[in-house]
Amino acid sequence: MVAADRARARMVDALRDAGRIRSPAVEDAFRAVPRHLFLPGLSIDDAYADEAVAVQFAEGVATSSASQPSMMAIMLEQLDLRPGHRVLEIGAGTGYNAALMARIVGPTGAVTAVDIDEDLIAGAAVHLADAGVTGVGLVVGDGALGHPPLAPYDRIVLTVGSSDIRPEWVAQLAPGGRLLLPLAVRGSQLSTALDLGPDGVLRSDSVRSCAFIRLRGLGASTDVAARLDGFRLMLQVAEDGPGPDAAEVAAALACPGGLLPVPVRLGSADVWDGFGLWLALTEVGTCRLLASDAETGLPDDLLPLGPGRGTIALATVRGEQPPGLAMVVAGPDRAEGSRASSVGVRVYGAAGPVLGVRLLTALERWLTAGRPGAAEWQMAAVPAGVLREPLPPGVAVVRKEHCCLLLDMPGLPTK
Template sequence: MNTTTDSAPETLRDSMVDTVKESGYARSSGVEAAMRAVPRHAFVHEATLEGAYADIAVITKRAADGSALSCASVPTVVAMMLDQLDVRPGDNILEIGAGTGYNAALLAVLTGPNGRVTTVDIDEEVTTGARRGLDATGNQHVQVTTRDGALGAPENGPYDRIIVTVGAWDLPAAWREQLAPGGRLVVPLRWRGQTRSVAFVRDGDRLVSDRTDLCGFIPMIGQEGEQTGTIDTGGLVSLYFDIDQGIDPAALRGVLDQPRSTVWSEVTVGPTDSFDGVWLNLTATDAGTCRIAAEDEAVASGLCTPVIGWRTPAITDGTSLAYVTYRRIDGPERRSELGAIGHGPARQQLAERLCAQVIVWNRDRDHQPSIDAYPAGTTVAAPPAGVVIDKLDARLVLSP
């Protein structure tokens, strides 16, 4: 579908990388050089030439219902994760999720002629397309394998770097076992309703985080640890939570019709300020953290007014819940004050608890909690004020 435009691919590619850098990514000279060298349009035939170099995801395969099954990720997200991965010349790299093959081509540039890149995907149609794009761009040496990504590729390990380019709810044992001591694993990990690209470093059987960044990815097949349920009679407001939490949406049904308590934080944000750090910090301090999502009809009627309709942090406790909300502040700067709305018997307590975390976040907006990942079943105590999250293959320990 690529069509001729007035701009040459090289010019469009340079403009794409300039946009990525203006967003704060492609920090290393190696990542920048790789993105300027690899022709993205050769991997995304579904897009026009200009679309191939726009800072957008390109969907390359859809399910019968129209949902995305595979795509080329947004270039800024690609650069962000490569920054986290910190590839060195000569590294042996495993990629989980072959996609179009574009990311594997970037990895091949970063690791150089003495390195090795293996990319794995469960979908044969996806790996066939990746192989075609890699061959067309002179990357015949990249190994493409059709396999469940949860199994990794032990035949080529151990790996200095492992990067996962599909949304993962869990951390399969194979990824840790195939990672060399001191090696880095970068994975879009989902917990408590949010997805963060987490950079882990292997320390024995423990994976230790050193950076997390907000992202979104098509979920990995076969990991069903997140659950959802509506909490209003009209089916317009849903909670998303993890299987270890014991949250019962049925116990919360109708809670939004009960009296509300609203608490304001005196913390304000501008129209371009990110406040997702509130959510991240909540996951390390409150075991009841989850995600609330409200349809437009619920917001318009005033039934539920979360700060972002489809993805806002909330906390629950039995038959009560609270979520983050906002109100506009008069003035030319278009600022908003963050607060919390609570419903149910413990509504005031939960709203105050949630609002307190907004205030804590505001004291150091760049702070990130530490995340340690252990094999499932490992005996480890929750840190003071921290949270332990049990998944099927991993136990996460979050410290604020």
């Protein structure tokens, strides 16, 4: 066995042992397709590490990457591909995921992979040829429009983040087909597998946490993060709704108040998708504060989140007077990485104490509900404009341009 085969076998064993790979079909695909041929120039060890590898940058920001193998395995399991399926991938990148999918759908199926970038498609063609993969059609185009000539598809998968569910994707799904996409929901990104019902509603089969590069082109989302002058922090607010205002949050931050104790420890996953998503769905003033660079103005208080630091907060919404903010901060025995830390709630501004109590009440409800994370949510996506009210209790609504998302969780307090 050559070094690449040994490294690949080790990677697949680890993905299977960690429960990321669960089905024989996904395992076979990872064993068969040589990832290193899709990442030429990388050492064998790096090509088979469980890491995302950025392959293209614009102004210092990654615009394409080979996704982390763990995340790819999670998504391939969510996709539930079968031999003979016709698949559309939006975000071809290196072509590696398309090659894995082509292996699973076999000679009776077909994979069409679209990328907005001509150079990436040219590279993917070379990688697929080097790996001897057939059954993948490559297309240069804006995946926001899908690829109508070969529709309908049994599966449409985005390997790039989207803030909305575009009608083109729904229209190009076969009846009962599945759409899988990293979907932005109130500041979280959720890998959501949705099945198309005969009523035109998409209903989730599974939801997982994820973190993907976002769509460029027609489906690009406007950036909702604003710099907070004087604090080296970015304020991220919900994409739908009034939300807090950057100048008012900065004014509140200039008036620090007391620290409220929190009886539980929280990890970055709790702050990001667990309690973070719960708070964002129940309080319109929910926002996230992210370090705008490595040396932030509040270095000791932020929690490790992804590649940087950040936290979740509740602020007064735009125009509400007096302004205030309550934010989850790291406690004295802060843990690094994803391990749970002791935390507290720091209040700022005249309205801070009231917001602190509201944030702690929401935390109490989330704990009572069993600390639900991304995997516990049920989601339905209804085309915009056809939502029927009133909604059942325990359902939160997130309104997008093209769809309304209904998120369902037992114990969720909604108005």
